[in-house]
Amino acid sequence: MTTQITPGPSRVHVRTTINGQAHEFLVPPYMSLLDTLREIVGLTGTKEGCLDGNCGACTVSLDGRIVDSCLVLGAEINGKSVETVEGMATANGLHPLQQAFLEEAALQCGICTPGFLVAAKGLLDNEPAPDEHRIRHWLAGNLCRCTGYDKIVRAVQKASAEMA
Amino acid sequence: MHPFAYEAPTTIDAAVALLDKHGDRARPIAGGTDVLVQARANRWDLDAIVDVKNIPELTEISHYPDGSVAIGAAVPCYQIYEDQKIRDNFPGIIDAVEMIGGIQIQSRAALGGNLCNSSPSADGICPLIAYNAVCHIAGPGGDDNHRDVAVEDFCTGPGSNVLARGEILVSVVLPNPGDNFGAAYERFIPRNEMDIAVAGAGVSVKLNAAGDKFEAARVALAAVAPVPLVVPAAEAALVGNSVSDDVIEAAAKAAGDAASPIADMRGTIDQRKHLSAVLTRRMINQAVARARG
Structure with a gap:
């Protein structure tokens, strides 16, 4: 008896930079960037929420633009640069946004938090002093079912002030 | 999957x-x-x-000397709203690409993709119709098989369009709208952001030099028919007439009458017909304001 094996599509060779470090791996062509980060690269900080682009829990930065990693293929990041929540803290401590989220109690269950942090960093990296309206608009693609958003917005305002 | x-x-x-x-x-x-x-x-x-994001023709915005612009089919929303010439010359397109999804979606989602997805509720299609945009399509057989299709003729049903086997949308081309022209798009959603249109209206007007008479108009409605719905009766109610509340109201009523929506989780038939009239009236006024500069 021989086992019948249905040939699947070939894996894709990817060379990429993740949180400043070079990575090289093979990825199934249909695998999302979210699953690629979690299951192949081993970075599980990026969370799965809705898996259809509504909740923003899986937000990462791709060549400096925030994206929902569930709606990107791992194969698409060849030659590109990805930043995840794991890249925010340094040897010197937490990123000011992470510290402000703790101090303002801007999280409860925490599933949405990595996405909010990466999205908020994407804002403050380009606009250091956004007003409240701008913060709320920018974070409209991130859903939180616990906090009611006010604490999150205050934390981003606090980090913005501390980074000034 | x-x-x-x-x-x-x-x-x-x-x-x-x-x-x-x-x-x-x-x-x-x-x-x-x-x-x-x-x-x-x-x-x-x-x-x-x-x-298709590694194909130059699909990833570029090209401004031509005649004032027209070609937007590659894979150009994401953010590149469109960060393009100052498009902001200056085609603000009705900016209305749409700034409201599709959130920032994460705008980093990726393409206006051409919005068109090819061919949803009746697409925010990007009605403003393209308002600007008389044309689809540049490539197909098998080389240069001989390129063809142009007006955006208003592109969609054939919910999720379906004129693209045949092997064909691909290369770009949408917006002609120079010229002077005394204004266009605008707005939708109704029950949330502030991140939602699908219950109804939407894309309108353009061309006024006379004095800015008090309609010389041309386009009216297209989203989410109230199987395809983005062009409303000739609303356009006819404007063209040749003075810019007045009564004339605009007649066009808005024509839009409400033409809408043939379904009832679903987002809205009822009556609500969508009402919204079609309200949004059309507002967008005519907005387009007039933009035409007058």
Whole structure:
């Protein structure tokens, strides 16, 4: 008896930079960037929420633009640069946004938090002093079912002030 | 989800060859914000995803000396709203690309993808119709098989369009709107952001030099018919008439009458017909304000 094996599509060779470090791996062509980060690269900080682009829990930065990693293929990041929540803290401590989220109690269950942090960093990296309206608009693609958003917005305002 | 291969051609011909080879078992992908969701929902069994973001013609915004602009089919929303010439000359397009999804979606989702997804509720299609935009389509057989289709003739039903096997949308071309022209798009959603239109209206007007008479008009409605709905009766109610509340109200009423929506979780038939009239009135006024500068 021989086992019948249905040939699947070939894996894709990817060379990429993740949180400043070079990575090289093979990825199934249909695998999302979210699953690629979690299951192949081993970075599980990026969370799965809705898996259809509504909740923003899986937000990462791709060549400096925030994206929902569930709606990107791992194969698409060849030659590109990805930043995840794991890249925010340094040897010197937490990123000011992470510290402000703790101090303002801007999280409860925490599933949405990595996405909010990466999205908020994407804002403050380009606009250091956004007003409240701008913060709320920018974070409209991130859903939180616990906090009611006010604490999150205050934390981003606090980090913005501390980074000034 | 059916396991698909990932192809990333760098020329239109290579993309067309792949799409022709696989037929309905392949889809082009720009931002992936619709295609990957639908692939996961098993809308199709795909053998290949054809990433078109490495093809120059599909990823560029080209401003021509005659004042027209070609927006590559894979250009994401953010590149459009960060383009100062498009902001200055085509603000009705900016209305749409700034409201599609959130920032994450705008980083990826393409205006051309919004068109090819061909949803009746698409925010990007009605403003393209208002600007009399034309689809530049490439197909199998080389240069002889390129064709142009007006955006208003592109969609054929919910999720379907005129693209035949092997064909690909290369760009949408917006002609120079000229002087005394204004266009605008607005939708109704019950939330502030991140929602699908209950109804939408894209309008353009061309006024006389004095700015008090309609010389031309386009009115297109979203989410109230199987395809983005052009309303000739509303256009006719404007053209040749003075800019007045009564004339605008007649056009708005014509839009409400023409809307033939379904009732679903987002809204009822009566609500959508009412919204069609309200949004049309508001967008005519907004387009007039922009035409007058």
